[in-house]
Amino acid sequence: MSPLLSIQGLQVEYRGRHRGSQRSVRAIEDLDLDVFSSETVAVVGESGAGKSTLAAAIVGLMHPAAGSIRFNGRELIGLRGRPGRETRRRVQMVAQNPLLSLSPRRLIAAQIEEPLRVHTSLSRADRKHRADEMLVALGLSSAVRGRYPHELSGGQAQRAVLARALVLEPSMIIFDEPTSALDVSVQAGVLNLLQQLKTNRGLTYLFITHDLAVARHLADRIAVMRAGEIVEQQPTQALFANPQHPYTRTLLDSSLTV
Amino acid sequence: MGRIAAPGGAVWHYRRSRLGMTAAIVAAAFVLVALFAPWLTPYPDAGRGIPDLSIRLQAPGWSHWLGTDDLGRDVLARLLFGARTALVVAFGVVALSVAVGVVIGAVAGYFGRWVDEVLMRITDTFLAFPPLLLAVLVAAALGASLRNTVIAVAVSWWPWYARQVRSQVLSLRERPYIKALQAIGVPHRRIIALHAVPNAMAPVWVQATADLGAAVLTAAGLSFVGLGPRPPTADWGTMISEGRQYVLSGQWWIAGFAGAAIVFVAMAFNLAGDVVRDVTDPKTRQN
Amino acid sequence: MTAGHMDEPGPVDRTPLLEVEGLRVTFNAPTGPVRAVRSVSLQVKRGEILGVAGESGCGKSVLFRALLGLLPITASVGGAMRFDGKPMGTDGALQQAAALIYQNPGAALNPVFTIGQQLQFVAGTKDHAALCDLLTQAGLSQPEQLLDAYPHEFSGGMSQRAVIAVALAQQPRLLIADEPTTALDVTTQGLVLDLIAQLRDRHRLAVVLISHDLAVIQRVCDRVIVLYAGQVVETGATSTVLTAPGHPYTRALLESVPRPEAVGEELASIPGLVPDGRQEISGCAFAPRCPHTHDRCRAERPALVPAGAGHRAACVLLAPSG
Numbered sequence: 001m002s003p004l005l006s007i008q009g010l011q012v013e014y015r016g017r018h019r020g021s022q023r024s025v026r027a028i029e030d031l032d033l034d035v036f037s038s039e040t041v042a043v044v045g046e047s048g049a050g051k052s053t054l055a056a057a058i059v060g061l062m063h064p065a066a067g068s069i070r071f072n073g074r075e076l077i078g079l080r081g082r083p084g085r086e087t088r089r090r091v092q093m094v095a096q097n098p099l100l101s102l103s104p105r106r107l108i109a110a111q112i113e114e115p116l117r118v119h120t121s122l123s124r125a126d127r128k129h130r131a132d133e134m135l136v137a138l139g140l141s142s143a144v145r146g147r148y149p150h151e152l153s154g155g156q157a158q159r160a161v162l163a164r165a166l167v168l169e170p171s172m173i174i175f176d177e178p179t180s181a182l183d184v185s186v187q188a189g190v191l192n193l194l195q196q197l198k199t200n201r202g203l204t205y206l207f208i209t210h211d212l213a214v215a216r217h218l219a220d221r222i223a224v225m226r227a228g229e230i231v232e233q234q235p236t237q238a239l240f241a242n243p244q245h246p247y248t249r250t251l252l253d254s255s256l257t258v
Numbered sequence: 259m260g261r262i263a264a265p266g267g268a269v270w271h272y273r274r275s276r277l278g279m280t281a282a283i284v285a286a287a288f289v290l291v292a293l294f295a296p297w298l299t300p301y302p303d304a305g306r307g308i309p310d311l312s313i314r315l316q317a318p319g320w321s322h323w324l325g326t327d328d329l330g331r332d333v334l335a336r337l338l339f340g341a342r343t344a345l346v347v348a349f350g351v352v353a354l355s356v357a358v359g360v361v362i363g364a365v366a367g368y369f370g371r372w373v374d375e376v377l378m379r380i381t382d383t384f385l386a387f388p389p390l391l392l393a394v395l396v397a398a399a400l401g402a403s404l405r406n407t408v409i410a411v412a413v414s415w416w417p418w419y420a421r422q423v424r425s426q427v428l429s430l431r432e433r434p435y436i437k438a439l440q441a442i443g444v445p446h447r448r449i450i451a452l453h454a455v456p457n458a459m460a461p462v463w464v465q466a467t468a469d470l471g472a473a474v475l476t477a478a479g480l481s482f483v484g485l486g487p488r489p490p491t492a493d494w495g496t497m498i499s500e501g502r503q504y505v506l507s508g509q510w511w512i513a514g515f516a517g518a519a520i521v522f523v524a525m526a527f528n529l530a531g532d533v534v535r536d537v538t539d540p541k542t543r544q545n
Numbered sequence: 546m547t548a549g550h551m552d553e554p555g556p557v558d559r560t561p562l563l564e565v566e567g568l569r570v571t572f573n574a575p576t577g578p579v580r581a582v583r584s585v586s587l588q589v590k591r592g593e594i595l596g597v598a599g600e601s602g603c604g605k606s607v608l609f610r611a612l613l614g615l616l617p618i619t620a621s622v623g624g625a626m627r628f629d630g631k632p633m634g635t636d637g638a639l640q641q642a643a644a645l646i647y648q649n650p651g652a653a654l655n656p657v658f659t660i661g662q663q664l665q666f667v668a669g670t671k672d673h674a675a676l677c678d679l680l681t682q683a684g685l686s687q688p689e690q691l692l693d694a695y696p697h698e699f700s701g702g703m704s705q706r707a708v709i710a711v712a713l714a715q716q717p718r719l720l721i722a723d724e725p726t727t728a729l730d731v732t733t734q735g736l737v738l739d740l741i742a743q744l745r746d747r748h749r750l751a752v753v754l755i756s757h758d759l760a761v762i763q764r765v766c767d768r769v770i771v772l773y774a775g776q777v778v779e780t781g782a783t784s785t786v787l788t789a790p791g792h793p794y795t796r797a798l799l800e801s802v803p804r805p806e807a808v809g810e811e812l813a814s815i816p817g818l819v820p821d822g823r824q825e826i827s828g829c830a831f832a833p834r835c836p837h838t839h840d841r842c843r844a845e846r847p848a849l850v851p852a853g854a855g856h857r858a859a860c861v862l863l864a865p866s867g
């Protein structure tokens with residue numbers, strides 16, 4: 001079986017901000033990662049490991065210096081125009097802070113319709129209908145439609161962000177720390193919802209987190225990232241039972257549990 | 259313009275600043291006076307510039323509260339009609355500068371890199387000239403008329419708005435919600451117009467309100483040196499310029515009242531700008 | 546040792562260093578009063594770490610900011626406070642004797658001064674050895690070099706240690722740590738918590754550790770109070786409260802954490818939302834979200850009642866009906 005997402009030899013650099021200076025910092029160093037259809041792969045690591053950069057590169061927010069990112073066999077890097085949009089709509093991203101991920105002065109309904117407006121030629125009424133369906137599917141009351149982001153709770157906002165990602169019916173979602181800004185009780189609800197959506201819609205997840213408990217709860221496979229590289233990659237059970245890399249061991253040992 | 263604050267909260271705050279409230283009322287009164295000028299004076303024809311040489315240079319009195327000018331026109335009527343000119347200039351200048359400044363600033367801030375570099379060097383070029391000098395040069399080149407006064411002042415003002423909006427958008431473009439929209443594939447044009455600019459405008463509205471007053475002042479300056487609207491259009495700057503020669507011979511009221519009107523309106527908009535800042539800035543709203 | 550001060554252990558121990566009675570904090574917002582802290586009583590002894598647990602909006606940070614006088618003027622604070630047995634106003638009098646460690650160490654240090662200068666300002670001494678000693682106590686090695694370093698040269702864990710060194714320079718008797726490890730990486734979290742425990746031992750400090758993370762509380766706290774909607778819903782020894790919680794909210798909070806033995810299973814989430822500070826609460830604040838709610842919960846406001854040795858919870862299920 002060929003992977004749904006296949007990353008090979010990926011290198012991402014941040015160019016030095018200062019004019020004139022050519023210094024660039026390499027955030028991702030020769031990274032390989034495959035994600036198969038209907039799988040949940042977690043990428044864990046500490047801040048500065050390059051996890052978020054990886055997410056940004058996959059959804060096209062950063063231009064890699066080298067390597068390839070294939071989705072469904074199609075190269076994503078440098079993909080533009082109509083075929084670019086067609087492919088990219090199949091990969092959506094959900095970022096860390098849901099309240100900051102929503103445009104502050106636009107109604108929730110308009111924001112959920114936004115991807116449809118860009119990627120489809122649906123009529124206004126159809127867009128509204130699809131957005132409504134999605135809100136209901138995610139357990140949001142229709143009252144949320146006419147609200148602004150700051151009027152939502154953290155959990156509601158994360159559901160709205162999910163609705164925006166799902167409205168295009170993607171096959172894969174990249175999550176970048178989706179629950180780290182939420183309270184545990186709210187996080188539990190969101191994690192349950194993610195499991196449910198995955199089963200019901202046959203989604204594939206790439207889940208970036210610093211929280212080992214969350215990774216363990218959701219992931220079929222875990223990749224441990226440090227300083228721009230994946231140091232270890234194993235099925236979840238095996239990784240916790242038998243960590244190979246010393247860094248993985250440090251990480252497992254230092255995580256606090258109740 | 260987007261929602262600045264909950265309406266209830268804004269009014270609540272407005273009431274706390276007497277001076278600001280007074281200024282806002284004066285500014286509003288100015289706009290109303292300009293709109294209804296013909297109905298506010300018994301001498302609308304004088305306001306429109308029709309002379310009556312039989313009543314030249316009359317001192318303020320019962321029939322002409324603020325006196326008459328050298329062509330026998332009621333000064334109050336001229337002031338009221340002059341307010342219309344001032345209104346067109348003020349809003350015209352600010353609207354034009356904001357429009358140009360916001361577009362250029364937002365594009366520069368959003369795209370960064372060479373786009374920013376090019377647009378900001380152009381902006382800097384305009385900023386290198388003293389604003390009034392630049393306005394005089396442009397007005398002189400275009401020829402004196404109401405429309406050209408507006409263009410001349412706007413040419414020297416838009417760079418300030420461009421810089422302001424650029425710095426706002428520069429920080430906004432790193433926000434997660436902008437990144438999210440880019441990842442979805444929303445076109446840049448749409449992100450700028452719908453999601454970046456509306457969130458960059460709060461300081462612009464503050465500046466714009468205060469600038470309405472400064473526009474009146476600058477336009478008066480242009481008219482004073484003969485680069486304003488052509489007669490017989492009533493205009494405060496022109497009134498000062500023409501009334502000036504009579505001040506020494508004791509007929510102070512033409513230039514005097516026109517000057518007072520300019521100072522009054524400029525100050526009112528300036529203070530109203532402070533009010534807009536207090537209302538839009540959540541930090542000052544809290545304390 | 547120049548910083549810190551060794552108090553002999555003695556009978557003082559029986560009286561708490563800090564006692565707070567019925568503290569209330571209300572913000573006067575344009576739309577009406579917002580009750581951030583409805584009523585909280587607590588005690589901290591010397592040499593003890595008290596954990597303050599709760600989710601966002603429960604009032605845990607506001608509570609101590611009020612005691613330290615760090616709230617905006619729109620806040621009104623009520624209740625009583627005793628420090629070292631002496632009554633004190635609740636208007637920030639604590640500032641003299643307490644040091645605060647913030648969540649974000651980067652923001653707590655001034656970027657334009659070296660660590661050495663910042664320590665100097667607070668410690669009031671230029672004595673090199675004394676300043677180095679503070680850094681060493683905070684677990685930083687090679688203190689001489691660090692004195693001349695600027696905050697941006699520090700990693701997150703090092704910054705938090707530097708903040709702790711600055712806190713120690715104030716020679717506090719009470720240390721208030723507000724989410725001290727939330728912004729840190731997993732591998733440094735435990736180390737910083739251990740450091741706080743060490744300092745508690747060495748200086749017989751009273752420590753208040755505010756955290757939303759029960760695992761953090763579990764690691765170092767002797768006792769814990771659990772806050773919900775600006776009220777204490779449970780208090781007791783950490784081991785008891787976190788293993789045999791008496792209040793349904795504490796239980797729900799513990800169950801919502803993903804656990805290795807329940808991988809892939811549905812997590813217990815708490816339905817509904819924390820009540821807003823604008824809402825009047827009659828009866829139990831948790832009743833609308835509680836799985837065990839019955840009529841009594843809505844009718845009467847539960848008081849803290851014993852749920853075991855030194856363990857109390859505010860739930861009517863524990864109180865004899867009457």
